[in-house]
Amino acid sequence: MKVHEHQAKEVFASFGIPVPRERVAVSAGEAVDIADDLGYPVVLKAQVLVGGRGKAGGVKVVKDPDSAREAASAILGMEIKGLPVRKILVSEAVDIAQEIYAGVILDREKKLPVVMVSAAGGVEIEELAAKSPELIFKAHFDPMMGMLPYEARKVAFRLGLEPKTALAVGRILEQLCRVFMEADASLAEINPLVVTGDGRVIAVDAKLNVDDNALFRRKDFAKIRDEEERGTAEAMARDAGLSYVKLDGNVGCVVNGAGLAMATMDLVKHFGGEPANFLDIGGSSSPDKVIAAMQIITQDPNVRAILFNIFGGITRCDDVAQGIAAALKETGVSLPIVVRLTGTNEEAAREILAKVQGVTPAESMDGAVKQAIKLAGGSS
Amino acid sequence: MSVLVDEKIKVVVQGITGRDGSFHAKGMKEYGTKVVAGVTPGKGGMEVDGIPVFNSVAEAVEATGADVSNIYVPAPFAADAIYEAYDAGVKLIVCITEGVPAADMTRVYDFLKGKDCRLIGPNCPGIISPGKAKVGIMPGAIHMPGPVGLVSRSGTLTYEVVAQLTGASIGQSTCVGMGGDPVVGTGFIDMLKLFEGDPETKAAVLIGEIGGNDEELAAKFIADEMSKPVVAFVTGHMAPPGKRMGHAGAIIAGGSGTAAEKVAAFEAAGVPVAKIPSEIPALVRAALNGTGK
Numbered sequence: 164m165k166v167h168e169h170q171a172k173e174v175f176a177s178f179g180i181p182v183p184r185e186r187v188a189v190s191a192g193e194a195v196d197i198a199d200d201l202g203y204p205v206v207l208k209a210q211v212l213v214g215g216r217g218k219a220g221g222v223k224v225v226k227d228p229d230s231a232r233e234a235a236s237a238i239l240g241m242e243i244k245g246l247p248v249r250k251i252l253v254s255e256a257v258d259i260a261q262e263i264y265a266g267v268i269l270d271r272e273k274k275l276p277v278v279m280v281s282a283a284g285g286v287e288i289e290e291l292a293a294k295s296p297e298l299i300f301k302a303h304f305d306p307m308m309g310m311l312p313y314e315a316r317k318v319a320f321r322l323g324l325e326p327k328t329a330l331a332v333g334r335i336l337e338q339l340c341r342v343f344m345e346a347d348a349s350l351a352e353i354n355p356l357v358v359t360g361d362g363r364v365i366a367v368d369a370k371l372n373v374d375d376n377a378l379f380r381r382k383d384f385a386k387i388r389d390e391e392e393r394g395t396a397e398a399m400a401r402d403a404g405l406s407y408v409k410l411d412g413n414v415g416c417v418v419n420g421a422g423l424a425m426a427t428m429d430l431v432k433h434f435g436g437e438p439a440n441f442l443d444i445g446g447s448s449s450p451d452k453v454i455a456a457m458q459i460i461t462q463d464p465n466v467r468a469i470l471f472n473i474f475g476g477i478t479r480c481d482d483v484a485q486g487i488a489a490a491l492k493e494t495g496v497s498l499p500i501v502v503r504l505t506g507t508n509e510e511a512a513r514e515i516l517a518k519v520q521g522v523t524p525a526e527s528m529d530g531a532v533k534q535a536i537k538l539a540g541g542s543s
Numbered sequence: 544m545s546v547l548v549d550e551k552i553k554v555v556v557q558g559i560t561g562r563d564g565s566f567h568a569k570g571m572k573e574y575g576t577k578v579v580a581g582v583t584p585g586k587g588g589m590e591v592d593g594i595p596v597f598n599s600v601a602e603a604v605e606a607t608g609a610d611v612s613n614i615y616v617p618a619p620f621a622a623d624a625i626y627e628a629y630d631a632g633v634k635l636i637v638c639i640t641e642g643v644p645a646a647d648m649t650r651v652y653d654f655l656k657g658k659d660c661r662l663i664g665p666n667c668p669g670i671i672s673p674g675k676a677k678v679g680i681m682p683g684a685i686h687m688p689g690p691v692g693l694v695s696r697s698g699t700l701t702y703e704v705v706a707q708l709t710g711a712s713i714g715q716s717t718c719v720g721m722g723g724d725p726v727v728g729t730g731f732i733d734m735l736k737l738f739e740g741d742p743e744t745k746a747a748v749l750i751g752e753i754g755g756n757d758e759e760l761a762a763k764f765i766a767d768e769m770s771k772p773v774v775a776f777v778t779g780h781m782a783p784p785g786k787r788m789g790h791a792g793a794i795i796a797g798g799s800g801t802a803a804e805k806v807a808a809f810e811a812a813g814v815p816v817a818k819i820p821s822e823i824p825a826l827v828r829a830a831l832n833g834t835g836k
Binding site: 306 | 725783790
């Protein structure tokens, strides 16, 4: 999961990483009050969980209360890449002498955490990696020991900074690596890490992505996510123990297992259709999960047909069949449904579904997918 | 021959008194695997389906000579269960548990590096050598003994492919689900090495998915180091960037890890790639007949 910039900075600050003086506003009036308090100029920054807000006009420097009010109202009314802006971070403007990049991720190839730094901060790291990889310095560190102070200094000294500044950057890198391990992060990034005219080093922007698998022991982050996603299909799916990602097509897919669910979407596309979603009902599927899956999928108005592709192992086919029958009764869904069930208790499942109207059985995965595309109105 | 598991292994099930552990301990026994012990701290002295339960893996190993562990404990305790199995002298650990934090697995991986102990998983269906033994949760009945080694990041997609192979009368030597997380104990290359060295395995099937670059590294390994033919399949073509597709590892991040890149890597390495799962049996047959790669 991603957290907002202001939330990431609160975490970073709690590890001793210097951040600007700043507070969050939810209205233009509040933004002006905070700005008055901090002293002008200030930076107003849209808090949205998507990149590219600067280009979209979501970041503004203002020098007086009137322009602060105007800019804050404009930003609070914006949508950036489809996400409405509900909060603004009002931050003291710092005097920028140099911008540094600092980020920690998991290197999947080496299976070790790695810190990356560059003196060419301020641009996206992907862009930098593509254009000038020689400007990025990396240091892997031991996940048991964490990044040791000397290791952090070593990589900081490669940036060609004043010795005093390099030492300050080294201390920040050490703490950023601690954040990464202790907050169960999948990304901890400061971009830019600013060196000010008077030699201070400050994290002006921050990104923190947290490992979803670790939310059981990161209740603070789990709470943030729940507030952020309340009422969305993703949240409904999670509450029901499902994994759901919406796409733009018209064939709704209900599958057990992530790999098979991805393969089913690919197959819909392969045979000329468009999948409406990724939906994994997981391993031991109770009828309740199937009912929830049907409710989530039918909320998407684009869906014209629903395809079930179930390979019963731990999942019992008769459980899924019962869920389909119950869901049809409860929700009154009138969309055509194609069901392919194979494996554990498939005979019992067939008997249950034979009595249900509106369900087309299919033998193979290929056959089921073709049938669902046809019932959704042919290839789109 | 087969790789890693056969009729001689003795399995201890960690988390045997839980819902999943007890269900699959029974399933493995029915398949013919020697399940000699179970472990649940605090429940030593109990029996599950005739299998004695111990308080620690060390006690279980001492009493029964178990040499393979199969883990079903909940995610918060999975890393500890792996360390415990290693400490008790178990040589192969198969961790089924889903949802283990990546930070825990990074530490486990680092700890086991260079030690005489192999970890498969977590977040995986396990390993089966058809007709000999299964350690994990896959439905045994869809498999048949034969010459094809299979390695995959997924569970049910693996079953789908195995069922199609068996339906085409192509049997399997060993099938491994290596797990869908970013950090797993055993990867594609580890398994391909074992298949290359196993006289019974004549060809291999590799099922990859979006995220990371394991498939690209495997493609290079196949081109440089393998004499046996390999058939690949990659899923996740329709996955939007930045979204986790169920598996923690199945995510296109920073524009890399896409299915198209992986397919291109296999094709560049001369590995035939099935466009859809139902093409796999014919490609495997061609590979076995020497008319493939």
